[in-house]
Amino acid sequence: MTRASQDDDPAPIVESVLPAPGLAAEELAAWLRTPPGQYLLGWEQSFIDTAVVDLFGFHAVQLGLPQLEGLRANRMPHRWLAMDHPWVPAPAMSAGPAVSDIRTMPLNVQAEPRPLPKQDAVALFCEFDALPFEANSLDLVVLPHTLELTGAPHRCLREVERVLRPEGRVVILGLNPASLWALRQNLARVNGRMFHRHPAADAQPPRLFLPDEGEYIGYWRLRDWLRLLSFDVERAAFGCYRPPLFSQAWLDRWQWIEKPGSKWWTVLGALYGVVAVKRVHGMRLVGLARKKTRGAKAAPAVALNQQPHRRSPLAGPAAGHGAGGPPRP
Numbered sequence: 001m002t003r004a005s006q007d008d009d010p011a012p013i014v015e016s017v018l019p020a021p022g023l024a025a026e027e028l029a030a031w032l033r034t035p036p037g038q039y040l041l042g043w044e045q046s047f048i049d050t051a052v053v054d055l056f057g058f059h060a061v062q063l064g065l066p067q068l069e070g071l072r073a074n075r076m077p078h079r080w081l082a083m084d085h086p087w088v089p090a091p092a093m094s095a096g097p098a099v100s101d102i103r104t105m106p107l108n109v110q111a112e113p114r115p116l117p118k119q120d121a122v123a124l125f126c127e128f129d130a131l132p133f134e135a136n137s138l139d140l141v142v143l144p145h146t147l148e149l150t151g152a153p154h155r156c157l158r159e160v161e162r163v164l165r166p167e168g169r170v171v172i173l174g175l176n177p178a179s180l181w182a183l184r185q186n187l188a189r190v191n192g193r194m195f196h197r198h199p200a201a202d203a204q205p206p207r208l209f210l211p212d213e214g215e216y217i218g219y220w221r222l223r224d225w226l227r228l229l230s231f232d233v234e235r236a237a238f239g240c241y242r243p244p245l246f247s248q249a250w251l252d253r254w255q256w257i258e259k260p261g262s263k264w265w266t267v268l269g270a271l272y273g274v275v276a277v278k279r280v281h282g283m284r285l286v287g288l289a290r291k292k293t294r295g296a297k298a299a300p301a302v303a304l305n306q307q308p309h310r311r312s313p314l315a316g317p318a319a320g321h322g323a324g325g326p327p328r329p
Helices: 003-008 021-031 035-052 099-104 153-163 180-191 219-228 248-253 255-264 317-321
Strands: 059-063 078-083 122-125 138-144 164-175 231-239 271-278
Touching: 035 138, 035 164, 035 231, 035 248, 035 271, 138 153, 153 164, 153 219, 164 219, 219 231, 219 271, 248 255
Parallel strands: 059 078, 059 138, 078 122, 138 164
Antiparallel strands: 164 271, 231 271
């Protein structure tokens, strides 16, 4: 191939390869059984219970993450759990391994017995960017880490806007990229293994603290997306200020940092939760436009000369009488 033909060839397109939705969800489910995962899941459950308890309507749906019962505190009559991949809960085991063994376990094995999520709602299997609902038909949509797990977060959020009715709510949970947890995750990605380095011959995958579930969406970036889709942020909160530690004992020792963290460095929490409302600007009905009848116009007035007529002093005999004597010859 000549140099000219090489210059004419277009540059190669490099696409980011994201894990499959099912694999990413399994990795997140396995991480949620670790002590930091349970700590994260507890804050999320508390936030979402408070967010949806007073939301009324008829239809609600949760997209993904069956480990979180996002609609258990809501009282809508029709509630669904939608998944984008087949989900079969693993059977409960009689005894679980130690916490130190959880990090090296396969993703399809439960580390400890966990109660199954209450399946009182009908489960749906669909693509999150093509929901099987009519436009303006849902009152509440819950997205627990859905935008991070999906490969097209923009299309997913746009689809949520389509199915939500006016004044409907969407609850979004996500990992904060501006936190100590995300900082440790990025350092582990760059340096390989955070604390233990091995020779090149014995290279191993990096020991990540968080599940490798794709791109983390920042809070302010999410606000911009919501504003473009005519959403108003009704409530936002940050949580989980403890350092990124695997040990439950060390997590308990850092419990005191929660109160000052929520007061002094609020936006540095490991998690954030957002409640947004869909706004639709309506029109004002003014009634039928009535035809106005035009009245007859009055004739224009003619301007008259209002100045008095002045007689000339040489106008005849009347001028002499006016002087008081007979007329002169």
